[in-house]
Amino acid sequence: MTTARGQETRERIVRAAAELFHLHGYYHTSIDAILQRAGVKKGNLYFHFRNKEELGYAVVEWFAAQFRDIFARTTGSAATLREQIRAFFGAMEAYHLEHRFQGGCPFGNLALEMGDNHPGMADHVDTVFRYFEGAIARLVEAAKERGEVRPEVDSEQLAQFILSTFEGATLITKVRKEITAFRHCREAVDAFLATLQPTPQGLAA
Amino acid sequence: MTTARGQETRERIVRAAAELFHLHGYYHTSIDAILQRAGVKKGNLYFHFRNKEELGYAVVEWFAAQFRDIFARTTGSAATLREQIRAFFGAMEAYHLEHRFQGGCPFGNLALEMGDNHPGMADHVDTVFRYFEGAIARLVEAAKERGEVRPEVDSEQLAQFILSTFEGATLITKVRKEITAFRHCREAVDAFLATLQPTPQGLAA
Numbered sequence: 001m002t003t004a005r006g007q008e009t010r011e012r013i014v015r016a017a018a019e020l021f022h023l024h025g026y027y028h029t030s031i032d033a034i035l036q037r038a039g040v041k042k043g044n045l046y047f048h049f050r051n052k053e054e055l056g057y058a059v060v061e062w063f064a065a066q067f068r069d070i071f072a073r074t075t076g077s078a079a080t081l082r083e084q085i086r087a088f089f090g091a092m093e094a095y096h097l098e099h100r101f102q103g104g105c106p107f108g109n110l111a112l113e114m115g116d117n118h119p120g121m122a123d124h125v126d127t128v129f130r131y132f133e134g135a136i137a138r139l140v141e142a143a144k145e146r147g148e149v150r151p152e153v154d155s156e157q158l159a160q161f162i163l164s165t166f167e168g169a170t171l172i173t174k175v176r177k178e179i180t181a182f183r184h185c186r187e188a189v190d191a192f193l194a195t196l197q198p199t200p201q202g203l204a205a
Numbered sequence: 206m207t208t209a210r211g212q213e214t215r216e217r218i219v220r221a222a223a224e225l226f227h228l229h230g231y232y233h234t235s236i237d238a239i240l241q242r243a244g245v246k247k248g249n250l251y252f253h254f255r256n257k258e259e260l261g262y263a264v265v266e267w268f269a270a271q272f273r274d275i276f277a278r279t280t281g282s283a284a285t286l287r288e289q290i291r292a293f294f295g296a297m298e299a300y301h302l303e304h305r306f307q308g309g310c311p312f313g314n315l316a317l318e319m320g321d322n323h324p325g326m327a328d329h330v331d332t333v334f335r336y337f338e339g340a341i342a343r344l345v346e347a348a349k350e351r352g353e354v355r356p357e358v359d360s361e362q363l364a365q366f367i368l369s370t371f372e373g374a375t376l377i378t379k380v381r382k383e384i385t386a387f388r389h390c391r392e393a394v395d396a397f398l399a400t401l402q403p404t405p406q407g408l409a410a
Contacts, residue, residue: 025320027232102321111380112317115230116307122380129377160377160386161370161393168373172334172365175316175327181365188366188397195400 002048010048010058012038018059022103025113026056053120056110060124063106064131070095071135081143082193085136085162089186092166096173096182104174108167133159149196158196165189207253215253215263217243223264227308230318231261258325261315265329268311269336275300276340286348287398290341290367294391297371301378301387309379313372338364354401363401370394 002010016038020029031052035042049055074087103109111125136159143149169185207215221243225234236257240247254260279296280289308314316330341364348354374390 023320024322025318028320028322104317108376109317109320112309112314112376113230113320115228115233115314115318116379117229117233122382126377126380129380154389157389157393160374160389164373164377164386164390165366165370166373167376168369168371169365171313171317171372171376172331172369174321175331175334177327181369184359184362184365185369188362192393192397192400195397 006047009040009044013040013045013048013055014058014062017055018062018106021056021059021110022063022106026052026110027113053118056121057124060107060110060121060128064128067128068131071132075135075139080146081139081148082190084139085193086186086190089166089182089189092170093179093182093186096170096179101173101177101179105167105170108171129163133163136162147198149193150198153196162189211252214245214249218245218250218253218260219263219267222260223267223311226261226264226315227268227311231257231315232318258323261326262329265312265315265326265333269333272333273336276337280340280344285351286344286353287395289344290398291391291395294371294387294394297375298384298387298391301375301384306378306382306384310372310375313376334368338368341367352403354398355403358401367394 013034017029017034020033020037031042031045034055035045038045045055049058070091071088074091075084078084078087107125107128111122114121116122133156137155140149140153140155140158144151144153144155165185165188169182173179173182218239222234222239225238225242236247236250239260240250243250250260254263275296276293279292283289283292312330312333316327319326321327338361342360345354345358345360345363349356349358349360370390370393374387378384378387
């Protein structure tokens with residue numbers, strides 16, 4: 001059984017690891033660096049995590065919780081699909097600017113850094129991608145019901161497209177250390193969503 | 206001066222490094238593994254490259270040459286912008302299937318794997334991204350001249366959007382080991398391009 005104090009120590013370790021992995025990558029971050037940043041002893045870490053890989057999975061979970069919150073908050077405060085997607089991209093744009101383009105997408109980073117060497121990590125990251133795909137697809141379905149999107153639009157396909165554009169724009173923004181590509185992609189996604197609205201009456205083919 | 210034989214040795218080293226970096230990542234690939242695969246001695250490698258990082262830059266160049274060729278060949282054999290983009294995505298889809306989803310995008314991989322620790326590598330990778338952005342933007346400009354795309358479409362923005370979607374779809378395909386997301390993105394990009402065609406006469410606002 002883990003005590004409240006043990007739980008707090010675990011969280012300190014995960015947060016320290018998350019910040020270091022995000023800035024420097026998984027392989028570039030030593031266990032010692034994590035211990036130092038968290039201010040805990042090696043025994044504490046190995047009480048909670050068998051190895052660095054298991055800590056990596058906890059870090060994916062930690063980031064996923066943050067991004068799920070941002071997604072829920074931004075999309076929940078907007079009325080239409082276009083506003084929802086603009087709000088989420090907008091929050092992420094602010095995030096990149098605030099972090100001066102360091103970090104990028106923690107899930108994309110981990111997935112590409114670990115390559116094909118860690119199928120377990122790829123699966124963990126994919127769980128996060130599938131969560132966001134599903135969440136976006138549900139927004140599209142709700143938009144269809146409100147009459148904002150034509151019924152024949154494939155929600156799953158559109159969700160994969162938006163997520164892919166988002167991941168690619170984040171990657172290029174991280175490489176380039178400036179926001180233009182990300183902003184251009186937000187505008188292009190918005191322009192595409194505008195074309196999916198039902199044809200105005202009277203213009204119907 | 207490098208002899209023809211020296212040049213051949215250099216190419217063998219770069220090819221071996223490219224294949225290993227692509228499969229296992231930069232950090233996971235040792236100099237010894239590269240020497241073994243290339244069948245050359247350590248002295249040969251250090252005659253051509255000061256260190257692993259310099260070899261990494263040569264690998265970026267090697268991959269860039271391959272992908273520039275594929276891009277030129279596929280887009281050169283198609284008549285319209287939509288056909289050109291479909292042809293390039295199609296060739297890349299075949300590439301993923303042939304490689305059983307291992308590898309992914311060598312530029313995206315290197316950029317995210319090396320994170321913010323190697324700004325030099327980020328710059329090299331960005332040079333490749335900018336090349337493809339420019340090449341796509343020129344295709345869009347040519348399509349405008351042929352009357353396939355409305356003149357007010359921003360070529361640079363559209364090129365960044367297509368490249369970002371391509372990179373993101375490649376990342377998700379690599380994580381997921383199946384082609385659906387990539388194919389969905391190709392179809393969505395195609396659908397978006399269709400909406401950029403000039404309004405048919407008689408329907409003009």
